[in-house]
Structure formats: C-alpha cells, structure tokens
Amino acid sequence: MPYRRVVQKTIRLSIRKYSQLCKHLNLESVISGELTGNTATPIGQTGWRLELEVKTFDLTPRGKARNSRSLFSSFAYASASSSELISRQNPANASSSSTFLWGDAETNITVSVQTVAENGDLFVRMSAPATYSYFGVGIGNGMNNAVMFIAYSEENGQDIILSARTSKSHVEPVYSAALDAAISSDLPPNDPTPNGIRNGTYFLSFRLPAFASSSFAQTVAFDPSSNTQSFLFALGSPNHIPYGRFLNKNAPLRQHNYYGRFSVDMPAATAKTAAQGGFATFGFGTQMKGAAPVGEIKKDKDRASAAHGILMILAFLVVFPSGVLVNKLFGKVKIHAGVQTLGLVIVIVGVGVGGYVSSCYNRSNKARSPHQIIGIIILIALLAQFALGILHHRSYMKNGMPTKLLAPHKKYLGPLVILAGLVNTSIGFRFALTGYWNIIFVPLVLLMVFIVLGAGVVKRFVCGRRQKNREGKPMGTEQLQPPGFVPGQLWPQQPLPTAGGTARGVGGGDVELQRWETTESRRGDPPGYDLGMQPTAPRQMV
Template sequence: MSASTNGSLALYLAGTSKHSWIAVGTGTEMQDSMMFIVYGDKTKHGATLSTRYSTGENEPKYMSNMNPESNAINESGFFTVDAHYQNSSSWMQHHIDMSSSKQPFIFALGPKLSHSNGGSPTATIQRHVVYGRFTMDMTKAVSDSAPSANGDNGTWIRSGASEAYGVSSDYDVGSAIHAVVMCLAFVIVFPLGALLLRFVSVRVHYMVQLAASILVIIGLGTGVYISTEYNRTKNYNTAHQIIGLIVFVGVAIQLILGTVHHVIFKRTRRATKLGKIHLYLGPAVLVLGIINAPLGTIVGQRSQYNIPYAVVVAVLAVLFFAARVYIWRSTKQNKTIEENVGSEGSDGEAQVPLHMLNSTTKLT
C-alpha cells in the first residue's frame, strides 16, 4: 500500500484463489472497517475488487462512491489486484493513521467453493473460514508524489508489514444448525409422528410432533440470526424466508389445532371441525417445509446439496407411502375380521370387536 499527501492511494493485494474470496480491512476488527475484497468473476481468469464498509460481524456493504482504477486477475492460483484510489483523503484520515508505524489491519479468506461470486462489486459473499490481523508501517508508505509500486519495474514487494497474528479458523455454525434441524424436522420427525398416530397412539403422536415443533423453533431462531449476517437476507424478502415464516405459523396453528381437538374429542367422543382442518393443514405445511429447503440452499450459495437432498426425500417418501399402504390394508383386514367375528354372535348378544380382545376375553 502506498499513499500520497494529496489523498491518493495505491493498493496491491494478492492471495490464493483456492478460496472464494480474499479481503483486507482497516482496524483491529470488522466494526467500522473499510474493506478491500477480491473474488473471481464469471470468466476463468478475471477477478473483481469490491470496496466495502463493515458495521460489525456481518457482510460488509459495497461503497458505490469508491470506484478505483484497478486491474484484477485470477491466474496461477492467485488473485492479484493493482488499484488506485483518487481523492480518498476523507476516508483515509478516518480509517488509516498515516503517521503510525503499526497501523492495524485485518484479513480474511472465504470458503472454498466450486463456483464464482460473479463479476458484480455488490455480489454476495459467504462467511469467512480464516481470519487474522497484521500491522503496517504507514510512515514508509506516504510521500508527496503520486503513489506507485515500491519495487523495480513497477512491481510490488512486501515492505513494512508484520507477520500475521491472531489467525483463527471459523465456521458458519448457525447455517449448519439451521439446515440440520429443519431438514430433520420436516423430512423425518413430522412424517414419523404422522405414522405413529396409526401404529401406536395419539399420545405418542403428540409427543413426537411436539419434539418436531421444538426443532422448528430452533431452526427459526438460527434462521433469524443468520439473516442478520448477510445483506441479501436482512430485509426478509427472499422466497425462502417468506415461505419459512409461513411454515412456522402453520406449524404453530397445527400444534394448537391438534391439542384443542384432542381435548374436545376426549370429552365428547365426537369429531370436530378443528380435527378436519388439522388433518389437511398438516400435509400442506409438511410439503411446503420440504420444498423450502432447496430454496434455502440457493440463498446460502450451497445449491450443490439439492440433488442429494432430493434423493433422500424421494427414498423416504417411498418408504412413507409404503407404510401408509400397509396401515390401510391392515386396518381394512382387521375391520373385515371384526365384522366376521361379530356376525357369529346370536340372540342379541353383544358383539366384541377384534381390537378389544385380550387374553381374558372369551367369545361364546
């Protein structure tokens, strides 16, 4: 980095392109940091420099008034950027102390992805996987002349910069938890609870569905947290977020309807309108929740998981419907047997349904 007293700044930045993006920012933390972020474009050897401002531990926002003359490339496994900012004294004075021999900087590396972020300077980026700090002696970077490369023949060499320190690995735990608990709830637990209603009892059905609802609440909480981290999700206007909120409301209504219906039915032994709504609303909410997962991977730039997800859902769907057919046939067969057993009664004697028989029950 090189700066002139008239407010011009020359920046050279290079780093591995094995990561989806690389970045350097001013200060000791992301709060109030001016960041220079580089990522690949849609071409094989191109790259994009995006100057952004960070307000905290979330995705920095693009500064449209910061348009440097730059040359960014992606060759031989490295991003390389040579940029010149004109009339930048106002933000330099706020973010960089040109008289400091140990001006603090931060750096970060994005996750390793198979696709590029696109060529737009406003392109969304994922949470970093590595970050750290270093310092630079800015007293050696300032001159009265126009800023330029500090090496021979217009090349840049490292000068006045410390070794990196405070280097740490990072992982987007919130996104992982959100994906796991939501998929677990809608692909496995909710369908399992529906089957247990036929196989076991209403009580077990209720407990399993309650457990699934708790998973959905956890998923909602992590989803809200994740939404604060990225510019594309802060306004809750993506299809995934909108459908997700609808699904959450549906789950809450289902839980209430099921509980109230069971209480009334237990007292009156009569079907209720709430029960009918519960019967049809459940599958609708379940299907909507299953469909919403691939929309989430698109928002999270993880669409490579959609095919494996679809395969798992398809296999479990086949098993689920096979179990339902088995239940239907078993119920029909038992009903036929009960009718046959009942028809053997005579002289007005009480007919005993098969499902009420036990080891102490005798047919006469």
C-alpha cells in the first residue's frame, strides 16, 4: 500500500545534464503514482552548477527504499524546464540564434551566436567557469588563420577584458587592434546575464559590426549561409592568470587546458533586419540548438614548459650541488667530473626545450626577456667552467701541481654559475605566469645552501682535528724510525753485527756484511781508495 509523504531537498546539477534531461526525460516514466503540489524553485547559481530546491510527494510502497537523488534530479530537470531556472534565453526569439553547449565533470561552457543579414553584424554570448585563466571563442577551421575572442579577468576579479586576436599557427594568438570587438554596453536593462564575473562564472556579450563583409571574414571563410560554419573554443589553464603590468588586451597567455571545434547552423542563427536582431532578442541558450561538436573535445597539457622547468631545477638544485659535495667531502675528482658533466648535459637539453617553448609565445619568441638573456649567459659560463676544469685536470695529471686555473674554476666561477642558475629559475617561474611555485622553490634553495655550507664546516672541523693530532711530529717519522727506537735515547741502541753477519736492508731483506762493515774491521786498515796517495796512520794524541 503506497503512502504519502512530503520531501524537500536542495540539489546541485550541471547545466549540461539539466539540458539533456529537459530534452529526453519523461517524468511519469520515472516516478509512478499521483503527484500533486510538486515545485522546483531556483535559489541561485554556484559556478557552473544550478541550485534547486525541490519539494515533492513521494509515492512508493512502504518499506521499499528509493534512490532519492534520482527521484529529485529527475523531477527537478523536468519541472525546471518551465520555470525561471536561468533566464538566459528569450523563447519568443529562440529561432534567431544558435547555441553550443559542452561540459563534463569539471566544466561547462555556453556559446550563443546570432548574425544579422541586413548589415552583417555578428552577436556572440559566451560563458564558462572563471576558474580557468581565460575563455576563448574563435572562428575558423583551426588555429591557422583564425580570429579569436579571448576573455579574462580584470585585476578586481569582477570585470572582464576582451582581447580580439589572430593566429597563424599553433602558437599564442596575437592581439589585433584592427579587429573591431568590444564588450557590449547596450544590453537590455533587464538582461539576466550582464557582462562580468559572478558566482565564479564568466558572462560576456560582444558585437562585431559588419563582420560578415570584413577582410577577417574572408580570411576565416566565414559564410552566413553555411549550415556548418566552423567555430573554435579554448579554456586556459587554471591559475595561470596575467597580473600587474601584463593585465591588458595584449596580456600573455598560457597554453589552453581544453580546446575543441564545433559547427553552427548560421541560417538558423540569422535575423533578417537589425530591428529583429541584437541582444534584446536572444540570451544564453540552455539547450544545444543549431550547433554540434566537431571531432573530439580534448584536454591539453603544457608538457614542454613543465619539462624545461624540471630539467633546470634538477641541474641547479640537485646535480651541480651534489658534484660539489662529492669533491668537498670525499675528494673523488673523477666522480665530481662525471656528475658536473651530467649537469651540463641536462642544462643543454633544458635550454633546447626552453627554446621550443619560447617560440610558442609572443612574450618570448624574440629572446629579449631577462630570463632568456640570463639563461644564455649562464650556458656560456657553464661551458667555460667545463673547459677550465678539463685544462686544470690535464695539467695536474702531467705536473702533479695545482694550476692557476683552479681558483677561477673552483672558488669563483663555479659558485657564481650555480647561484645565477637558481636565481634565474625563480625568475622563470614568474615569466611563465606560475610565480606561485616560488613558494616551494625558494625554501628548497635555502635548504640546499644550508647543506653545502654545512658540509664545508664539517670538513674543516674534521681536518682541524687531524692536524691537531699530528702536532709535534716530524712528517714521515713513522717510516724513518728503526726497530727498537725509544724516544729520548741515542740511535742505534743495538750492537753492530760481527763479520760475516747480516743486517736489515732498506727494502726489508737481509744483506750480508763485508769485512770492513763489521766492528772488528774498524780496528784494522780501512779500505783503500785509488786517489794517488797512501793512507797515513793517525797522529798520536798528547
């Protein structure tokens, strides 16, 4: 026996799912029984999700559990289609615009367009989550020879900058002042989606006067009579937001996070006269109409920039300091040379990757920034450092003495190059619009400096102790002392061997003594030397 109860719940639903279920869902096939007093009231919008307060009667057999989320979601989608859920579209003029919708678990975008046959004006409305650094819509078959309209936040986080740009290939688009695009200031007074950022969402409406007859339209093959006019869209990577002096229409942009293409049925989006068109006649569509995705919507990653940064951090923060420690603590010259050579190779590869990344962005394709100039100088200094190390080592192996090249190699150029590399890495984070990584990088640099300096202190302490233990002992006395040596007594203390005996040689073996080398022989005649004279007896002492 079914029972009757009132259930009220607040749910959050994506606009995309809302649109799909509004179109395809049959409410009665989901909820059985008599439904009365059902309501779905919009209470706000959070980012790209809608908040609905749903109140309904649940008629289910007693004792049987029901999936409350599917019940409320189904009812909310179906009932909200006739409500003021988001008043983005004027139903009376819905036929004069086309709308593209796309979204997944992370994002949701809306693009509604209209063109006017009488004067060639193009009207565009676009919205997307403001968590992305920018949202762009373009016209063309790809980035090559495309026009793009890119929106990103002002410094106050509420207003929007619209940047009209052109693109020649798969690189950062270039701002074009000749492309007449401006944020519309003539929206209807009661427009529910004025320009700006609200509840974490971009809302932007702009107009391109006489675009259909412009040279840009010819470049991108814009055809108002085409049923499959090609459009593009892109979402910038989160957190890579321009700041400070970069915040203008020519602001630097990072590689997109999402990108894709869609086609628009332009005849379905055409108003015949100016009086029948304009933002007063259409709003943001809530359902896909007159548009369709082309190909796969892709999620992109800027791997080259990440690889450049990782290689440089690895070289200057890990490899080069490790080579210094190997030589300072253990005196392993060959290992030191091998580690530093590895660091040089990593830097060369990193510079090559950085050159490729630089070619993709307007701010770096001419190699005039401080980060790039300092990087080139560091690479030259590293090559000079490597050459000095090789020359010093070859001379030392040949002569066994340190050379004048040791001081520049070890005391001056080496530490200076490592320090400059670390500073330039920090500058590079800001140059790449990812300055927040310095919050992690700078403490790691300080830790590395502490370790290297600490190793030097420990080495000096150990060497000092060893030197102190050797004080008062002539160098090499351990090897010069004969067996049986007692400090403070004359040497030798043992009797000399007799004739025909043996004595311990320098090499450790026994040596047979000659007659004149014995004690007895010294009492007789000494050996003669062929010096042209005869030896004389010693004078008697008085």
